[in-house]
Amino acid sequence: MTDAPIDPLVIIELTNLKASGKIEDLAKHPSLAMKPEWVEELAQHRDFNVRESLAQNPAIASSPEVIQTLANDEDWYVRYNLAQNPALANYPDVIRTLSADQDPNVRFNLAKNPAIASSPEAIQTLANDEEWYVRCHLASNPALANFPNIIEALARDSNYNVRSWAAENPVLGDFPHIITKLSKDRSKSVRSSLASNPAIPTSTASNAQWNTQPARTAPTI
Template identity: 30%
Template structure:
């Protein structure tokens, strides 16, 4: 086949507008790049994907596993693949059913179990994986937005910092549990709690001037902190607070102009690191 012919085949294989019959023909190409393009094309029919799921090339099978058009029979077949990346892709595919995920949840590779833990909405699977011996898997459970509150509360007591951080970041973490995470002995957990969008706006504003730098930084990254709040915090008596505010990319230019002449070198230095600092102000900074 000429280079031009190969290019045409690839373009057709990659085009969602290509007819399914033509994609089926292209799936038999000797060129693995063409077969991979067919495997990841959302217009490829399940029958062709089932054939490609047995392809010798791992990139082809990986593309099938990631394809949202792959049906349960295709993913069930790939759940027995020998390649870990393929198994992770199956676990991450929203079409994967509970039976397939249950099989993958017992795989020896923690990456596979973590992928299941992070994406499944099945409470029984989550409960089982919460007892996994690998902290990375348990942390993935803790990060799952479908995690029932009782299980989330239980994992908040984990001895593993990574698990508690994931709990504090979870979109289901709120109210008294979120407040409790602020008092965690590891500042990274408190920072994650302060950054959680479920934290009440008034509480976030108060935390933005917390004595602990990690809590301050977490609060200042919280989407509930508005430009108005930042402008007010830019006038805080504590130079450490002003410095943290100065580096915030959402800080209004008017507040930047005030901080550009701050008496504290640290404040001016942090302002110089702000990616949105206008050039004219940057040129006047004494750092």
């Protein structure tokens, strides 16, 4: 694979940001990969705000050592920002590491990142997470398109919030048996979420919506 051409104007822009002390802006720059030595330098920066900005920059995709460093950063918000980075798609080992992070906020952010599709083990870990809100974000993640067993398990979750988020997943259209189950869910919230999902067949959505209406009572004579 050949390297992308170096744009001298971009290099000048990056140099000016560094020279003027706008380090956070430098860490966020989409073309930062043109200066890989700076990427490595910023990953070790003493200011956690700089590392946080770098962690969410897709430009770090070509720097595996930097991604690994950030995944082990002592600042939880650095790891939190990294967890939402689409660059993780090429780093299933890092995804697996973050899926077991001690901070639930990191796991929560990772669970909604489509990049997790590259790590089946991490998806399984997140599906069993003790925090229901982590499972919620996983349940609505389109990355589950190739993991029907996971989305089916989340559609049976004991927490109705998780089932509601599963009902909103845009990939549900490919799983009619899960749709049928959710359309009969005991929770009105779950049925309502399913009814509003544009991926659901109209007839099923109508039935689910009908099931959200309060039951009629006999008139008092």
